[in-house]
Amino acid sequence: MPVPGCTDSLLDKVRQFIADHHLVLPGSHVVAAVSGGADSLALLYLLHELRNELLFTLSCLHVHHGLRGTEADRDCAFVEASCRDLAVPFMARHVAVSQLAAKKRQGLEQAAREARRDVYREMAERAPPGQPLRIALAHQLDDQAETVLMHLGRGSGLDGLVGMRPLDGSLIRPLLDCRRHELEGYLESHQLSWCHDRTNDEDFTIRNRLRHQVLNRWQEALGYDPVPLLGRAAANLACELDFLQKAGEKELARCLSPKGLDGAALHALHPAMQTRVLRRYWSLVTGHGQDLGQKHVLAWLNWLDRARSGQRLDLPHGQSVIYDNGFFRIQSGALPPADVPLPVPLSVPSSMILEPFQVRVSAAFVENGQEIVYNGAVACFWYERVRHCVWRTRMPGDRIHPGRRQVGKPLKKYLQERRVPVADRDRCLLLADGAEIAWVPGHEVGAAYVAWPGESGEGRRVVLRVDKLGEKS
Structure with missing residues (x-):
């Protein structure tokens, strides 16, 4: 059923968050990724309320993972029915997560996450030129706190401790400043039900254990709710990261030449900036993102002082970094001969x-x-x-x-x-x-x-x- 106009603080909060982070441009098309759970269903209804005011069109995507049998079929039918009530175009994509997990030797959770990302990337690539496309995800502040803790427990650096970004390419997260209980309260106030995924009640994933055990015990032991503070820390660190990324681009441009990375210029940088330059150079040359791990970066940095011309260091994906007369360059068997300049x-x-x-x-x-x-x-x-x-x-x-x-x-x-x-x-x-x-x-x-x-x-x-x-x- 259509939801009456909502004037409560939640809608105001979402509207302001979208404006503050420039998540939706006028004339753009927004695809809401909806599983049927409370968070994503609230996302669908909130965006439906804002679409005319913010001048965007709206459709809905449901990714069916081929897991949970009839429950998953029920969720898909539920989301389709909700879209029909709102007159929002609906599409479903089916992915065989179990087969993908077996093929890639991954856990189901990681395989499902990568499968969704592949679907989102394909949608972005098929978007008509001239109309900005945004794919809206329903991550909220409690999810952000769990993500920050997971990355902290893995020993992540600044790039991991910022958690999830409000704007990540074509992906947007309009609910990142909202609490889980606020979204459920919004649905209840409009007499809307949602689907419940029973796997979220089980503690077999790290995220679920953080949600059910660690965050609750933190509040009991220290007497305050850590979620808003972890969210604030992530936002503060994101500001620092943006500054470092811009500084890193400038330093990379200074170090980079047609021969590769200037070893002397690289050596003169602060170690933190050296790491950022190496990772950005890796991304530019190979097209890969976050998979130049710390062990590879440290090996490269330890090599700076003692590299000799002609030596090489192995990197992921069959790549190597070669030191040649004062310059480092990444090369693989797929690269053209050395007389062709690198980035x-x-x-x-x-x-x-x-x-x-x-x-x-x-x-x-x-x-x-x-x-x-x-x-x-x-x-x-x-x-x-x-x-x-x-x-x-x-x-x-x-x-x-x-x-x-x-x-x-x-x-x-x-x-x-x-x-x-x-x-x-x-x-x-x-x-x-x-x-x-x-x-x-x-x-x-x-x-x-x-x-x-x-x-x-x-x-x-x-x-x-x-x-x-x-x-x-």
Whole structure:
């Protein structure tokens, strides 16, 4: 049944949290990920109330994990019925978590989490260009406190202790400032029932044991509720992390050259900044995220003072870091020969020559009224979306979401479809944002980065140009 207009403090809190963290842009489409539990059902109804005011469209996604038999079928039917009452478009995705867990040799919880992430990523890749997509998750403040404690118990650094972020790519968490009991109270006040997953009552997972045992005993022993304070600590640390990440980008740009990471410049940094630069460099080169573990970082740092030219250090995913005449570079069997430069940060404004490609790459901000002639050698991008990109060659795991198309694909498949000769594929110049490709000069632009003529968007635009040496520009 439709919910009457809600004017209580919970709706105000969610509205303010969305505004403070810029979670939803006007004209965007929001997909609410709804399991049928209290938190996600409250998310669906709260977003339904806010959709007209905040100028976004709403749909619902339910991921059926193929676990819990008829109970899971019941949950899926319940969510579909709730969407029907609200006239919200509903979609269900079925994933065989048990098979995925066996194949990857993972626990069911981790396999289910990764399966959901894969579904979210696929939805983001299929989003129509020009309409921002947000996938809303129902994590709330109690979940955040549990996450912080889990990461603390694992010895995580700052990146883990910030917990879950309100905005994480296309994922948003509008309820991260709300308590579990507030959400259940909201549903009860509107006479709404929800599904109960009995596995949440069992203490076979670390999160459940923290929820049922540790947090309760903390409050009993110390006389205060730790959840708001753990949430506040995570928010404070997130502010510190944002500062360090920006400082790390600047230091990486200073250390990075076409030859790799400058060992002397890296050695001069504070150890905390060295770690951040190494991890960011790893992410840029390989497209992998958090899997450069502490043992690998420490081994690399311990190697700084005693590295000799020609030596190498093994890293995950078959990668190695090689020390060559004062510079460190990451390389694998899939990388092109050493005469092709490794990542070079995009700098605006700039003009530089990449000798192995025999090209000059230029970058400049677009002036008001400036007309851009789009062709394979010239393209225009939103600066905020490409400012952390690098020029490089292809890496395993690269993907591209071609401009004006709804489906992303592996770069390897894209190059095959474009019939780029096999011998040329490892020498294609790319503008990359981690594993996502923003531009393949002469071929394609990435939908999430390009600024089309006449398109309104965020902030300044930058025009990039690639000219072959010896040709008139």
